[in-house]
Amino acid sequence: MSRRLLWVSLPDQRPRRELYWMSRMPDTQVTALAAQEPVGDIRWVPSAYRRPIKRFVEAGAFAWVRGLREQHQEDYDWVASLELCSLVTGQASRWRRRGSRHPLQAVITWENLPDQPLYKVPPYKQALDSCRSADLLLCMVDAAREHLLHNGFHDEQIRVVKPGVDTGLFRPALEPAREPRIVFTSPLAENKGIDRVLQALTIVRRTVPEATLVVAGNGPLRPMVEAAAADPGSGVSLAGHLDAEGVRDLLASSAVFCTAPRPTWKWTEQLGLAYLEAQACGLPVVTTRCGTNDEAVQSPNLLLEDDAEALAEGLLNFLTDDALRAQVGAANRARMLAEHDLATQCARMGAAFAEIESDRR
Known part of the structure; x- marks a missing residue:
């Protein structure tokens, strides 16, 4: 019997993530209310959103989806959404309770802050x-389980399954990179630390003048990267937004x-899918210790303090030692196959x- 799942998207939900994973579950037929057509074998219901403000996207969008009430409960076995305090999750809860059939409810969560301040804001609370009445709380990191228990949820509701990476798509090159190229593939926002990585590159180039940094992504700090890339002596280039194949080729x-995440008042790094993609491609990782990214980045990769000098030293550790770089890259690839293969x-x-x-039953 196929599982029929209705997914209620956030307005800015990124592709190839939670919704895509739901569609890849065996014997599961997914219908998605979403603003953009989703990637995967998914029935798409184009949806608009009532969105008074555009804030708090990372921790739960302040937006309500239109058209959920028109979906019929008898057509679904499950209704699912992302994050505990997103307003579409509250909508999904109300929708599944309003009729007589009551589909099961799942909430996918990454939340790792024990005391998330958004929970004090009435709509999010x-x-x-x-x-609390959901049937399944599916955690993407171990820390999310601890978060739920800290906030009074019952252990029998909770399951932890770490996310996967397409290890067929994200794979090492046939020949290892010969150029001392550093790569950053994350949003160009302050919390992801592109400014610190640019500072570290300047220090690295004092020792390895041919070292370069390629930046893939968009965001509010794009002008900073563009300014650096405009200087022919900086070693910086901006690739902009890339699709999955483009990211794979760059990695x-x-x-x-390299990234350099730092916490905000309502967010700290949870896992970091970019880490998984890089490791699946056989790259060593140098990053700052932030939140629970140690769940993705393990020794002998480097988790460092938020300091440009420390990042530079870590980068030089790998850029100047081909054998170490190859050894760590191979170990990373093996771990991704063992612990984060997408199909598994x-x-x-x-x-x-x-x-x-x-x-x-």
């Missing part, structure tokens, strides 16, 4: 409280992956749903 042609992790997500279904 209402959405959070609505999750496979680079020597080291999506099957594990499906097993979590099936376990709840079995309990409810």
Whole structure:
């Protein structure tokens, strides 16, 4: 029997993430309310949003989806959404309770701040409280389980399945990179630390003048990167937005992956899918210790303090030692195959749903 799942998207939901993983679960048919056509074998219901303000996107968009009430409960076994305090999650909770059939509810969460300040804001708190009746709280990181328990949720609702990466798409190049190229593939926002990486590159080039940095991404700090790239002596180039294949090609042609995340008042790094993609391509990682990114980045990769000198030293550690770089890259690739293969992790997500279904029979 196929599982019929209705996914209620956030207005700015990124492709090839949670919705895509749901569609890759075995024996699962997914319908998605979303503003943009999703990637994957998904029935798309084009949806508009009522969005008074454009803030708090990372921790739960302040937006309501239109058209959920027109969906019929009897057409679905599950309704699912992303994050505990997103307003679409509150909508999903109300929708599944309004009729007589009551589909099961799943909430996917990455939240790792024990005391998320957004929970004090009434609309977000209402959405959070609505999750207490959810059947499945699917955590993408171990820290999310601890977050849920800290906030009074029941352990029997909770399952942890780490996300996967397409290890067929993201794979090492046939020949290792010969150029001392550093790569950054993350949003160009302050919390991802592109400014610190640019500072570190300047220091690195004092020792390795031919070192370069390729930046892929968009965001509010793009003008900073554009200014650096306009200087022919900086070693910086801006690739802008790339699709998955473009990111793969860039990673496979680079020597080291680097970001420098730092916390905000409502967010701290949770896992970092960019880390998984880089490691699947056989790159060592140099980054700052932030939140729970140690769940993705393990030794002998480097988790450092938020300091340009420390980042530069870490980058030089790999850029000047081909054998070490190859050894760490091979270990990273092996771990991604063992612990984060996409098909395997999506099957594990499906097993979590099936376990709840079995309990409810």
